[in-house]
Amino acid sequence: MIWLLSRLKRTESVRIMINDDVKQVTGVYHRRIGDVVVTAISDGYIDAPYSVLQSISPIDAQAILTEEFKPTPPRISVNCYVIQSEGKIAVVDTGSGDTMGPTLGLLAKSLMEIDIDLKQIDTVLLTHMHPDHSNGLSNPNGGRLFPNAEIVVSEKDIEFWHDDSAMARANESQRVRYFEAARFQIAPYMDRLHSATGEVFPNVRAIDLSGHTPGHTGYMVESGSDSLLIWGDICHVPDIQVRRPEVTMVFDTDPEAAINTRRRTFDMVSSDKVLVAGMHLHFPGFSYIMKNKDGYRIIPESWAFTA
């Protein structure tokens, strides 16, 4: 009985410790690729409704997420990556700034915690222009949040989001959230855009992964014998789309092309055993894709205690 009481007390004290004030520390994780340091930074997360998924019923989606011990409906990580190479600093995507609610927009705060000021960013490498990737470029007054950065982005995304006839075909929500936001965010950088082709930063090559948007781009980091493909939005809900690459998102510009690019990328990284990172892989996102007789599997890399 005494033993039971002391046990209850211990349980009680644990319960008291885990109260509403307990918060995770900033989501930052460093990973070395040869001589390059890549840092995953969590911009936060989105709780998405099942209606963002296409070619799968909500019941089937829920069954897969439940089987994978994941929240239902899907909770989608939003990650950015910092690349430090040859004395320069790049950030891959900018998160959503303060445009998408309290669970997002943590990039700037996390950079401060690792002593990187936005002024120090030499280059912003954009995987594409969507609000959770590029709304962190500018402040609400239209000023640059990265005052000294050059911007690498596919011309195809710039052209598409500035295409008035494509905007006229879009519905009201798409017009405001995608077309107008992309135009507003990129406006103060129009004199410092660079094409997403070839080597775009020391030890980083742009890779065409179009489909999700017309200019969707991945960035391959290579140093010595190490490599890492930061693949942008090759999948949004990895627990579902790695098993079922045919599942698309309501915001894919060209769903068929997105499926083909997803399969081609899975084939490439699984056969070459390339480490990947992604904006919507569960934080920090460093993972491998394995091909088996039933399709593909995603295998998150083990946490490393030193970078």
Ligand SMILES: [Zn+2]
């Ligand atoms: Zn995204």
